[in-house]
Amino acid sequence: MSITSSIQALTDADRLTLFALMAQTRAFQETLLLNRRKIPGPLLVAMGQEAVSAGSFLALHKAGILESSIKAPDHRIMFGASIAMDVLSPKEPLLSRDLMRNFLVRAAGGNRGRDGNQHWGALSRRIMPFMCSDMSVNAMIAVGYAEELRRREWSGLPEGERPVGVVFFGDGAAQQGIVHEGMNWVAASNFRRTPHELMLLRGKWLDEVTRELSVVRGAPVIFIINNNSRACFTDPGDSYGASDLARRAQGYAHMIGVDVDGTDPEAMYRETAEAIVRAQHLESTLIVAHNYRLSGHNADQTIYKEGALERRDFFDVERIFGLSDVAEFHEAVTRDPVTGLWSSTLRERKVASREKLDDILASERAQMDALFADVLSEPKITVSKDAEDRSVFPSFPPAHEPEEGAPTERMGYNKAFAWILGKLLREDARTVYFGEDIANSEGGVLALTKGVFSEFGPARVFNAAISEEMIVASAAGRALAGGKPLFEFQFGSFWWDAARIFAHAIAPNWFLKKMEYGLIAIAPCGVVHGGGSGHFHEDWPERFLAPMRGIVVVAPADAYEVVGLMRAAHEFKGPVVVLLQSAAASLPDFFSLVPETSYSIPLGEAHVAHEGADVTVVTYGAACVAAAKNEAGVLAKEGISLEVVNLRTVYPWDTKTIIASVQKTGRCVIFHEDYVGDGIGEQLAGALSGDVKFLSYVKTPHIPVVGASTPFSVTDLDLAWERFPYEREKTEHGVRHRSSKLAAAVRGLIHFS
Template structure:
């Protein structure tokens, strides 16, 4: 049956009530879409608007096949009609467009035209085009893991498919056989860039034809019936077969890319006239009348009804409250677990010391036993007796199975992005990822990491990514570039993620337990040089807990405060002992344990005693986290200082591979002692 015959069959066999409902939704979506630029002209809002006109048919179909009781929808910024079709009211569309506090997507915290309703599984997605494909794959993994009904639906423009993480998402969904439908709305342009400058194939879906387990469907995205048939088939097939589908829908973009674009600068009059002629709504109206499924009067009555609805929604939008300035600090961090047995993260355990790696491995296993909704994945995570590049996860897959402990591809975006997605499925889920084998290799995942840090804030607390990102960090192993460097200085600039960096086995165990019991995201940096070091080994009490934001005084003193963390903590303690034996001074050593949030109170109370402070860390001095510590001290404790704040860290170079170069670059006891003596003599 050819497409024209199918179209006639569909229009004649679909009940009239449904046909008129679709027309109503199409007109409602277009009316809101057309009205959006007026809000900008009047300085009311909608400062970003990407018109949906020309995509109406495929978007109507996406919204109609989406079942909010079981499916998960990830719309992109052009999906206004999709969200109207899925059930968002005109008021909810306008609240988002003019950034009102009543916006169900996130209370005006995210860019206009980014529609969502998390309580209905219509997810709040980023402005980074196409990155939600990874989130859709992640939640599809959860659907499959929990043997739930439904599918994930991810929608995007064809040009965003050029992004590397889109390929990672589709390849991963193919490998894992996940029930996700990837919709490509192909209008021929990426802003002003024509499709021919983006890819070799005329249809971008053809780029994926070699992937196993993947079905690809093509449809006329300008035609309501072809779009509806194709989307219905795609969702049904993905759910029944538990495999991914791509729907490639040909559309037209009737207007400019957005309100900041002028398409007449790169499209000629013939093309502009052509896209107007292929208006999906005009075509649908003609078909309804031609095949006697509706009269002109009936359709005009719907048009008038839509005008009234939009007018009423506008009035509601004008009356709706704006976000309050004082709310900006709400929902930056999700609630952290508050330790009960060890509220200060201190103990007097005297049992046999355990290595830092043993503390991590043991705590992971204990928490996996405690919460069956806990998962871990990453590169080299589980293959026979190996558990991670450093064996931190050794024995976990054997005990907890392949569904909870598994290998990820060498695709850091996929590892991080699917964690974001899977955590959306259930608030009880806790995810641990080895974001990369070494912290230095984490940079490919940075877009996904940044995205995840502001999910809780952006959704106004409606979604919390409950994820612990483990990274083996630091040097002193002769690893050189990509195996010996620190990244906490750069990542601490991002609000929304807690950062911990333990120095001893007990703190590593306690902080990991707190991370896994908390909501929100924690970056867990592990000094790999200390994994098996005897000096980092300590007794670990049963179910030891360490609160976030609580430093630990490793050595008390009255003459100088050293603030440190990670590998350099042990060096600072050694220096303090050496200077004490000389009778020169008693140095207090503060092990931060948590960088974000920072324990300012412990630092300031120590400086009140000592009047001198040395900040030491392994990372570079320039741009390192110590600069923030020093600035904080200068801001709130300057009056207690009798000497300048001094810092010790790495040279402002990469870390060299040759041990001679490494020693010249990284801090050591000699460099720390020299700085301490200078401060004491000031």
């Protein structure tokens, strides 16, 4: 692969374009600084770093893939990203106008005033929105987006037209664990198969790109560290021992690391252009762009000398908080790409005179001042306008019943999961399934996917590293690219390693930015086999997921619900966590007839699994629903009529069905496998207690919650089974679930009233 010969050399016109890009980016920031008091929230500028965005975006433009590639700017690069798109590939509406609206929280802005400053993006132009303040998270989600570009857009394209992913983050963010996970993920995705390994695939799952590059999946990603020499107040020594960041790339397969002068836009262009060619051959590059932030971390940390702002002399500073060496700052000013280094280079090369360059900067300043004034005159977001839509996830898809008279098959829990997964993969080319140890003939540790890998192969069903945070990040990026990723935590408890991505990026961003994360997380929960696997394998995560307000949580109770809820989750445009009962597998309590034709179960609606008149039992999860239904049959012999309400959707819970049931029974028990004290039961009881109708119907002063007796699972079998709210009873037909604890709570309510 010849790289240098394929790179377009810059003309003098291109070099002047680089200056114009940087001048416009600088003018945007200066206008914000001059109007600081009119801008809510923090103001983080990128003075001195404009060359990084100008050079890299021009490289994408000259390669002809600026629009098609995914760009994930960090907060310093976002200014230059919007400007570069407007200048190099202008389209209405201008992105710089929308970014300005975001700073001024205008109603017409993409975020509608809910998330300000650089927390912006334009997915329609493949600029990754700024999802959270963890810049490493934003960058690694873009890795998943790039994977989806390779999977669904590369086939049939000449190699020079293949879109790639360019992700930016700072030297501070580069020290976070997810960056290592992401680079390792890219290395694994770009793994070269041997001729023997490809032969074993027998051409069954090989597209033309795999045949060319010997890579089954592929992540065409360029990492750019915007190394501005310090974090908020922390210098490189304290942050990462002043290590050689570019050399870190040597530890990852098919990745090289390069250092570049981040104040030289032509050097940035050249290195990015070469990195693009490598990425189009599924070889990654880590570019460390060295520059200097000519301001405080936050603009308010820069103290200017008297009259400096009026003169637009933004380097005439008296003090910068966190910077002890002001002389170092003034030396860096001489290398400023706008007023110093690049300007001098252009004059020396006779590309432009000082007067021409000054005129360009003055013109950009006037345009940005005018843009600010124009946007400032636009309507600001109002409380009443905001209140028109405060949904936290997209609307639910309509449910559909199976065809009348459709043939059915009696299935077990796990077989139903593998069956519907196979159908979704066949029906929808966007769908992939991945996780830890799932791509094998056994179907993974819990045998959930038996037979699926052998049918669909390693491009669509594949193993992932033990990197839960990166598993979720990749899925999030794929979803934003229009894919439909399903991924499996080996055990539900493992979700904790990815909790911040759920909490910071996925859950809030329908409300904030109307971002559609159409992903499905599979979380096997509860007792494993006969018990004794302990806290790290048997926990239930819903008590933490529900308060995030933005994640739909479902818990299928039997094979019929596994199929119906999985299809509903697949048709939904938002994120869903599916809580599967680990031990359900092939136990008789969880078998049911499954129609062979398509059907879905409505999200957000509970189901009355057993009708009764005396006590309402609200429950979810396969084991608890089975135990409640079985206990209803036993209690009926005592003259107690139990109504079992199976939530199906744990969040958002269906209080309407619950209240309708309690209107009939006057009594309510909440029954789940999670811990009593801070589980979903207490959250749901609090929601019900705030409803006037519920309070008028219920006859008892409290709502008993029956659940696990200790906060953590344990290993000793006797202790473990005492903890659970149900027990297993052996019968001639196999294991049957019962709950003496539930029965006692029900009898207590009956005797009370």
